[in-house]
Amino acid sequence: MAEDIKAKLDQYRTAPFDARFPNQNQTRNCWSNYLDYHRCQKALNAKGVDTTPCEWYRRVYKSLCPIGWIEKWDGQRDDGSFPGKI
Amino acid sequence: MAHQAHAYHMVDPSPWPLTGAVSALLMTSGLAIWMHFHSTTLMSLGLVLLLLTMYQWWRDIIREGTFQGHHTPPVQKGLRYGMILFITSEVFFFLGFFWAFYHSSLAPTPELGGCWPPTGITTLNPFEVPLLNTAVLLASGVTVTWAHHSIMEGQRKQALQSLALTILLGFYFTALQAMEYYEAPFTIADGVYGSTFFVATGFHGLHVIIGSTFLTVCLLRQMLHHFTSEHHFGFEAAAWYWHFVDVVWLFLYISIYWWGS
Numbered sequence: 001m002a003e004d005i006k007a008k009l010d011q012y013r014t015a016p017f018d019a020r021f022p023n024q025n026q027t028r029n030c031w032s033n034y035l036d037y038h039r040c041q042k043a044l045n046a047k048g049v050d051t052t053p054c055e056w057y058r059r060v061y062k063s064l065c066p067i068g069w070i071e072k073w074d075g076q077r078d079d080g081s082f083p084g085k086i
Numbered sequence: 087m088a089h090q091a092h093a094y095h096m097v098d099p100s101p102w103p104l105t106g107a108v109s110a111l112l113m114t115s116g117l118a119i120w121m122h123f124h125s126t127t128l129m130s131l132g133l134v135l136l137l138l139t140m141y142q143w144w145r146d147i148i149r150e151g152t153f154q155g156h157h158t159p160p161v162q163k164g165l166r167y168g169m170i171l172f173i174t175s176e177v178f179f180f181l182g183f184f185w186a187f188y189h190s191s192l193a194p195t196p197e198l199g200g201c202w203p204p205t206g207i208t209t210l211n212p213f214e215v216p217l218l219n220t221a222v223l224l225a226s227g228v229t230v231t232w233a234h235h236s237i238m239e240g241q242r243k244q245a246l247q248s249l250a251l252t253i254l255l256g257f258y259f260t261a262l263q264a265m266e267y268y269e270a271p272f273t274i275a276d277g278v279y280g281s282t283f284f285v286a287t288g289f290h291g292l293h294v295i296i297g298s299t300f301l302t303v304c305l306l307r308q309m310l311h312h313f314t315s316e317h318h319f320g321f322e323a324a325a326w327y328w329h330f331v332d333v334v335w336l337f338l339y340i341s342i343y344w345w346g347s
Contacts, residue, residue, distance in 0.1 A: 031196045069196075083199030083206070 005053050015063040030065035033057045038086045093158040102143035109135035152312045162319050169323045173330050180334050187282040207279050208271045209347040215266050216343045223332045226255035230325050240315045249305045256298035263291050290334055297331045300324040
């Protein structure tokens, strides 16, 4: 399982087509992966387990999201005003 | 002595359309002046002129119809069409605000937390005061129908009682909403939730006040014996308007208060 993830991460070039977000507006795709990465981090850290599986979500949101959005959301998470549920 | 050879009403020249138009100009430009130069004089003048226009124009219509007999069946039919078209235009007015609400709530943006209600908004419990408000307006729909039947059956005292009860229920709704507005944990400035909530319910409340006023005028006219059992279109128009206000509330309740919580 972990080897598959590492293989996928090695092969990663950019965010692949995600059928959940088929249209031109990819905002939801970026948002969803940003949330999933941080939720994954929170959940796996709580269990004390290796967080490598979370890397996939990080790669995808880094590929898709505008840098300004990432900076804004990271800032909001730092001062506790992030509106999303992590 | 020349008499008209038709049943229609050729209205005498009247200054009220002009004063109405002038008041509209004063209110709109007054609004701009208020926003830029802090003075409410022009806008208040426009408002006063509007109230005077409405009072005198509708007083004249009552004189023409009730006292001078100009409201023949075809004339009344025209008035019916007019009221129906006006209410239809109001339906479209509210449709816009419902469109805005659904636009924002069906696909909530990341700024809101991707959810509806947005993060940080504590909504009102739809089964508390809003449910009472629903009951109040539905009851007032019953009482206004009771009033209509009383008028048609020539039951003067019952007509006065049921019409008065309808108006009281309208005031009760307004008082309850005012209290809800005062006690609400969110304001109009709280993102798109606040905007859609207060603009939609706010315009509805304004229409409740307008409807209550219309019904009060009907109550006064009924006291003064203006209505007959066959001819009481002013009352019917008020009742149609009141039912429209009730229906808008039902849509507001289901969409914003219940689904939107």
